[in-house]
Amino acid sequence: MWRWCFLLALAALPRPLVSDTSGPARLYDVTVATSMPHLEENLRYAVSRTQRCLTREDLAAAFPVLQQPPLAGCKLHEQITDEATIAYVLLCENSSGTTGTATWQIGDRHIRGTLDVTLGGKNMTFSQRLTGRLIGTCPSQ
Numbered sequence: 001m002w003r004w005c006f007l008l009a010l011a012a013l014p015r016p017l018v019s020d021t022s023g024p025a026r027l028y029d030v031t032v033a034t035s036m037p038h039l040e041e042n043l044r045y046a047v048s049r050t051q052r053c054l055t056r057e058d059l060a061a062a063f064p065v066l067q068q069p070p071l072a073g074c075k076l077h078e079q080i081t082d083e084a085t086i087a088y089v090l091l092c093e094n095s096s097g098t099t100g101t102a103t104w105q106i107g108d109r110h111i112r113g114t115l116d117v118t119l120g121g122k123n124m125t126f127s128q129r130l131t132g133r134l135i136g137t138c139p140s141q
Contacts, residue, residue, distance in 0.1 A: 028132030053138035
């Protein structure tokens with residue numbers, strides 16, 4: 001309950017003015033760690049690694065779990081932004097009771113994002129964390 005009150009309060013705050021331009025995509029070495037505390041110990045964590053070109057606008061959809069069927073119709077909507085942090089709330093089209101938040105910390109040479117989700121129908125929680133280390137510029141497309 002406190003989480004919803006907090007999110008509603010955040011949504012009511014005026015958003016700081018931030019430039020809509022993101023600049024060129026940057027190439028990151030990305031590690032994705034998914035934590036599902038309700039599963040057995042050996043199934044609780046999944047880790048993958050890849051290289052991805054990302055811009056600021058890509059961050060709302062960067063979490064791979066958002067492409068999975070249980071989160072169909074759910075999208076992250078930006079709530080608060082400053083130079084180093086972007087906060088999102090997860091909004092779902094269906095009335096499944098699924099809720100969540102995400103936060104990105106952005107540095108000169110790294111990015112770090114955390115998505116926390118509670119699936120309403122099953123009352124299960126999980127999180128997904130992305131850590132990206134800048135490795136260069138993206139090849140021109």
